[in-house]
Amino acid sequence: MATHEQQSEEEFADEPTEGGVDEVEARVGLAYTLRQVKRDSTARMGFYVISLITAIAAFATVDYYLLDYALAEAIPFLHHPERDPDVIEALLPPVGMENGIGTGTWEYPLGTDHRGRDILSRMIYGSRIAMTVGFMATAIGLVGGTLIGAVSGYYGGWVDDVLQRITDTIYAIPFLVLVIAFMSAFGRDITYAMVGVGIASIPVFNRLIRSRVVSIREEEYIEAAKAAGVKDRNIILRHVIPNSFAPVLVQATLQVGVSILIVAGLSFLGFGAQPPMASWGQMLAASRNYMLPAPTFSIWPGLAILVTVVAFNLLGDGLQDALDPRINN
Template sequence: MPRLLRRFLRNPGAVLGLALLLVLLLVAALGPALVGDPLEQNIGERLRPPGPAHPLGTDQLGRDVLARVVHGARISLGVGFGVVLLASALGVAVGLLAGGLGGFWDNLLMRLTDVFFAFPSLILAMAIAAALGPNLTNTVLAVALVTWPIYARLVRAQVLALREREFVEAARALGAGQGRILLKHLLPNSLTPVLVQASYEVGSAILTAAGLSFIGFGAQPPTPEWGAMVAETRNYMAEAPWAATAPAVAILLTVLAFNLLGDGLRDALDPRGR
């Protein structure tokens, strides 16, 4: 582990991504207690530029943009982590069964993943979110349902490469059943690429959820979710650009942090680079 940590820390981009992520996590954990109510309206203060009273200005309803961005950090990060947990759990289970069992089950499960890959992910997420109803919980479900095939394909490929290895053959020779081989030998050795992919997918999930909120299929006003904030204030870009710019920059920095972190994990965990 120290060697992996040293490899990770030698990557400046990875260190920057980790630092950004730590800041975002601190903002999400502690920030809401330090700023005002994100839903409090004051029409007399509407569209105020950044100043001492409102460091990031106010929006069209006089709400403090800083308070809304800070509260939105908790919401957006929660959506991103929730999507990855659901999608990876489902995808890993499907990929493990497909690669480990093979034959009929492999064909059936992989054709199912092909059905999901046949549709553009955002369009499919829009359809699912519209069918379930526009809210944050359904947004998490919709994005998870369109991203699990990525993990399924990834884990299946790992299992197919590992199931004929010597340690698996030795387990079979010692009388281990199929379930034990899958859970004790194949699953733990297939999780490294899943960890790397998950670090990328958190940022992607946050971006997709923000896109759904922007077009009305995700979080609904007045929820201080970053995509919904951009949608609410986009008509005021000419006179109050700060209202839409602040949540957009928050999305940018969050996705950048997870992408840099993913690059660092990939380089640190890649055995070919050791």
């Protein structure tokens, strides 16, 4: 017959202990990360803003590629972003405001540009360029940098030396100079701007993941996989990269905002999106000659760039806090 002390020990063993396996398992995974992000009010705000801008960009993309601006013609407060209206009303202020040219109306809620085109419509369709370029350029840098960094850190030796010298060469060239040189060679098109920004961001991801892989490759589960005869390719793709990806995900979130800012700067300088295509950087470039008669012409695209970049930074900071075990322990 069990004594009272033995029964107490058995009951205590059945109870979950603080810091046990269940708690550790609850602190990893996508569900836990999302819960941590939701608890951060700034990260949550960034996520909501990004979701809204992404939805607007998706609307503009569908209307541009599939519907041929049918929605822009059907919705009352939208206009064709690349077409002048029949009656040119240039540089009108936003609704409720007046300037030396005219008074704002609800037909053009944010006013008109120097060619009489609706600024709101161009802002909406400009989000298509910003979000597409931001995500695609980051994806190019993320995939390229992750693969190069993982292979370099895993094998080491001469493979590491060759790959790192190549990425160091790219990293040594100033970001904008490299992208402008790339576009000068292939063309001043938004596609080449996106690819150029992606290539220029490869060293950022490469250095980040390589530093993680160098420490992970000596772990016991990697040695066990090698001893079991698992191919190096499968070890890199299934074990090394997934266990090194947390800081890369944070950097990717921040890099989307950086890519949007860089491409907007390129469009402002005459590279990237070309008139009459609607883009925020190109709108800023067109507004610089009309700062005094119509200051709001430059405020709206600048504000759009600012809000979008800040939103990605807020979300990135929230992800960093959620994925950092030193904070959530």
